[in-house]
Amino acid sequence: MKKIGVLTSGGDAPGMNAAIRSVVRKCIYHDIEVYGIYYGYQGLIDGNIEKMEIGSVGDIIQRGGTMLYTARCEDFKTPEGRQKGIDQLEKHGIEGLVVIGGDGSFMGAKKLTEAGYPCIGVPGTIDNDIPMTDFTIGFDTALNTVIDAIDKIRDTATSHERTYVIEVMGRDAGDIALWTGLADGAESILIPEVDDNFEDIIERLKRGHERGKRHSIIIVAEGVGSGFDYGQRIQDATSLETRVTVLGHTQRGGSPTAFDRVLASRLGAQAVDLLIKGKAGRMVGIQNNQLVDHDIIEALNNKHQLDLDMYKLSKELSI
Numbered sequence: 611m612k613k614i615g616v617l618t619s620g621g622d623a624p625g626m627n628a629a630i631r632s633v634v635r636k637c638i639y640h641d642i643e644v645y646g647i648y649y650g651y652q653g654l655i656d657g658n659i660e661k662m663e664i665g666s667v668g669d670i671i672q673r674g675g676t677m678l679y680t681a682r683c684e685d686f687k688t689p690e691g692r693q694k695g696i697d698q699l700e701k702h703g704i705e706g707l708v709v710i711g712g713d714g715s716f717m718g719a720k721k722l723t724e725a726g727y728p729c730i731g732v733p734g735t736i737d738n739d740i741p742m743t744d745f746t747i748g749f750d751t752a753l754n755t756v757i758d759a760i761d762k763i764r765d766t767a768t769s770h771e772r773t774y775v776i777e778v779m780g781r782d783a784g785d786i787a788l789w790t791g792l793a794d795g796a797e798s799i800l801i802p803e804v805d806d807n808f809e810d811i812i813e814r815l816k817r818g819h820e821r822g823k824r825h826s827i828i829i830v831a832e833g834v835g836s837g838f839d840y841g842q843r844i845q846d847a848t849s850l851e852t853r854v855t856v857l858g859h860t861q862r863g864g865s866p867t868a869f870d871r872v873l874a875s876r877l878g879a880q881a882v883d884l885l886i887k888g889k890a891g892r893m894v895g896i897q898n899n900q901l902v903d904h905d906i907i908e909a910l911n912n913k914h915q916l917d918l919d920m921y922k923l924s925k926e927l928s929i
């Protein structure tokens with residue numbers, strides 16, 4: 611393998627830059643030419659490709675976002691779109707590709723591998739919703755961003771004796787809601803994986819209020835529904851003064867935590883190692899703190915499992 615490409619695709623995540631840096635430096639370390647593909651699969655189709663050097667990835671390990679930029683590309687889902695991408699790979703002599711992104715991005719990597727271009731998927735998404743890895747790049751940073759916001763909200767919530775509904779990201783997965791809810795002692799956590807019991811939420815709020823609690827926090831994963839709708843329903847049912855905060859895309863930005871930088875550095879390098887060994891159509895991940903790789907198809911056929919014991923614990927601790 612003499613030339614490897616790297617791209618980021620789908621929603622960005624803090625730590626993607628550290629992963630790009632790792633791929634680039636690892637390639638150069640092994641005397642492999644490395645090419646950055648800008649704007650994800652769209653850039654591949656358009657031929658937005660540049661050779662990268664050691665200095666191309668200097669001073670990015672601490673930055674959020676992705677220096678290669680990203681896109682959600684509909685064209686690449688069609689055989690015609692993919693053929694255009696393959697033509698570009700051939701034109702540049704790129705023999706293997708590292709794709710950093712979520713499950714949609716992995717699908718593209720699978721299709722390219724089937725077409726004869728070895729790809730390795732590196733899980734990068736704040737949602738932590740990729741199966742067969744305990745953590746995805748960006749999740750830890752997003753958790754810390756949410757915790758920081760909730761801690762601030764707590765201050766004002768206590769002063770005014772209010773109930774707060776906080777909507778966090780997570781279209782299909784409740785990991786951000788669950789982890790931040792547990793980390794911040796939320797009264798209730800609403801996640802797509804568990805049917806919520808509205809009566810129970812109201813019961814808990816009333817109990818807490820009667821016990822003299824000055825504020826309550828309810829975390830809602832966006833996949834469950836609108837935080838504003840829940841806020842209205844809760845205020846109507848309890849008469850407690852309720853406010854809503856939607857944290858939105860603040861969760862996707864910011865300097866990656868040490869955990870995400872280390873994870874990204876390990877996974878990016880591992881992806882290059884696999885390509886060097888002639889492996890293709892794999893995803894890299896971390897399980898029980900060990901680097902692992904799995905067949906991408908197997909990963910796509912599996913569903914990410916949220917830790918329901920943690921959910922149970924959060925209920926037990928917020929009696």
Ligand code: F6P
Pocket residue numbers: 621712735736737779780781832862
């Ligand atoms: O997949 C990551 C994610 O941040 C989801 O949690 C969220 O629903 C989605 O991306 C938002 O996507 P966009 O930035 O395209 O609106």
